[in-house]
Amino acid sequence: MHILFLTDNFPPEVNAPASRTFEHCKEWVKAGHKVTVVTCAPNFPKGRVFDGYANKLIQREEMAGIHVVRVWSYITANEGFVKRILDYISFMVAGTVAAIFVKKIDVVVGTSPQFFTACAAYMVGALKRRPWVFELRDIWPESIRAVGAMKESATLDFLEKIELFLYRKASAIVSVTQSFRDSLIHRGIEGNKIDVITNGVDVSRFSPRPKDVELVNRHQLGNKFVAGYIGTHGLAHALDTVLDAAKLCKAMTGGDRYRFLLLGDGACKAALMSRAQAEGIDNVIFVDTVSKDEVVRYWSLLDASLIHLKATPLFETVIPSKMFECMGMTIPILHGVQGESARIIEQERVGLVFEPQNAKALCDGLLRLDQDHALYAELKANGPKGAKNYDRSILAHRMLRILERVSLTRV
Incomplete structure (x- = not known):
C-alpha cells in the first residue's frame, strides 16, 4: 500500500504533530508499506527555516525510509491571525499541487491542527479518485474562539461550514481523543466512521534516565x-x-x-x-x-x-x-x-x-x-x-489497520 500523508509539521521540527506523524509513518514503512509525506520547509515555532533547508519550490529527502517532499510556503512566526492563515493557505495550495504528482497512491491522509491541510487532502483524494482520511488533532476553528485570537464573525462561521464539509467528505476520521469523537457525533457526523487513536510515546526513547x-x-x-x-x-x-x-x-x-x-x-x-x-x-x-x-x-x-x-x-x-x-x-x-x-x-x-x-x-x-x-x-x-x-508503535499499527480498510473503498 502507498500512503500519501500531508502535514505542515514534520521533523526536524519537534512539536507534537511532527513527532506523531513521523513515528507513525516510520512504523508503516517497517510494516512494508510505501509512505510519501508532503510537507513544508521546517520552521516551527519561530517562523525561520531550519539550518540545512531552504524555502524553495520543491525539495526531496529520505528520512527513516519515508520519502519526504517539501514545498514552498509563506513562512511566518506563530503570531497574528492573518499571517498564520496565509501560511496555512499557501501550504494547502503548494501541497495539493505537489501531491498530484505523487504516483500510484492508495490512500491520502491529511492532519490538523488547522484544517487547510485536510482541505488539500480532500482535493488530492478527489482528483486522484482515492479515499482520504482526516486525522483530527484539534477542533479548529473552535480553538480560535477558545483562546480569544479572533472575535465572533462571519469568517469564523464560514470556516466552521468548511470544517463540517470536510468531516462529511472524509472516508474516515481518526480522532486523537474520545471527546473529539463525541463532539463530532453531536454535530451530526456519522460515528461509525470515526476511530480514536490517542497520542502516545516512543518508549524506546523516553525512558528513565539520570539528570544530565x-x-x-x-x-x-x-x-x-x-x-x-x-x-x-x-x-x-x-x-x-x-x-x-x-x-x-x-x-x-x-x-x-x-x-x-x-x-x-x-x-x-x-x-x-x-x-x-x-x-x-x-x-x-x-x-x-x-x-x-x-x-x-x-x-x-x-x-x-x-x-x-x-x-x-x-x-x-x-x-x-x-x-x-x-x-x-x-x-x-x-x-x-x-x-x-x-x-x-x-x-x-x-x-x-x-x-x-x-x-x-x-x-x-x-x-x-x-x-x-x-x-x-x-x-x-x-x-x-x-x-x-x-506505546506509539502499537497505536501506529491500529491506525494502519484503518488505512488498510479505507484503501479498499471505492471513490
Whole structure:
C-alpha cells in the first residue's frame, strides 16, 4: 500500500504533530508499506527555516525510509491571525499541487491542527479518485474562539461550514481523543466512521534516565527541585500562571529551593520573558527550542513536569501528548488541564491534577510532590506502567489497520 500523508509539521521540527506523524509513518514503512509525506520547509515555532533547508519550490529527502517532499510556503512566526492563515493557505495550495504528482497512491491522509491541510487532502483524494482520511488533532476553528485570537464573525462561521464539509467528505476520521469523537457525533457526523487513536510515546526513547550533569551545572540546578514546562508558549497555554506560581512559591517558602524551567518558543514567549525581568522573577529559567535529541536531556532535569492550558471548556477535550513522554521518563506530572486528560492522569496515578490558571493550586501541588516522598515515589513508579498503554508503535499499527480498510473503498 502507498500512503500519501500531508502535514505542515514534520521533523526536524519537534512539536507534537511532527513527532506523531513521523513515528507513525516510520512504523508503516517497517510494516512494508510505501509512505510519501508532503510537507513544508521546517520552521516551527519561530517562523525561520531550519539550518540545512531552504524555502524553495520543491525539495526531496529520505528520512527513516519515508520519502519526504517539501514545498514552498509563506513562512511566518506563530503570531497574528492573518499571517498564520496565509501560511496555512499557501501550504494547502503548494501541497495539493505537489501531491498530484505523487504516483500510484492508495490512500491520502491529511492532519490538523488547522484544517487547510485536510482541505488539500480532500482535493488530492478527489482528483486522484482515492479515499482520504482526516486525522483530527484539534477542533479548529473552535480553538480560535477558545483562546480569544479572533472575535465572533462571519469568517469564523464560514470556516466552521468548511470544517463540517470536510468531516462529511472524509472516508474516515481518526480522532486523537474520545471527546473529539463525541463532539463530532453531536454535530451530526456519522460515528461509525470515526476511530480514536490517542497520542502516545516512543518508549524506546523516553525512558528513565539520570539528570544530565552538564545541564544541571550549566543552569545551576544542583540541590534544586525543578518543575518544567516543555512546549509551545502560546495563547492557549496561559503560562503567566507559571510565573505567578514561581513568585508565590518563593514567597510561601522564603527560600531558594524551587526552579521553574520553561523550554520552547511561541507567540507569548517574549512577553513572558519581559514580565519575568520586570518583576524580578529570578527562579524561572527560559530556554529556547532545542533539537529532538536535546529535548530528552532537558526532560531528565525535571523533578516535576508542568502541563497547562487555559481554563476553557474546549481544552477539556484535549490530551496533551507530552504527558505520555513524562510517564515514560518517570517524571510526576502537575496537570493543569481538566477533562479527558485529567482522567488519564488520575487513572494511571502518574501525577496531581490542579485547576487551570490557579497559581496557588499549582504551588500547593509542587510543594506536596517535594515533601510527600511516598507519594512521589509511587507516581514515578507508575509512569512506565502507564506509558505501556500508550506505546506509539502499537497505536501506529491500529491506525494502519484503518488505512488498510479505507484503501479498499471505492471513490
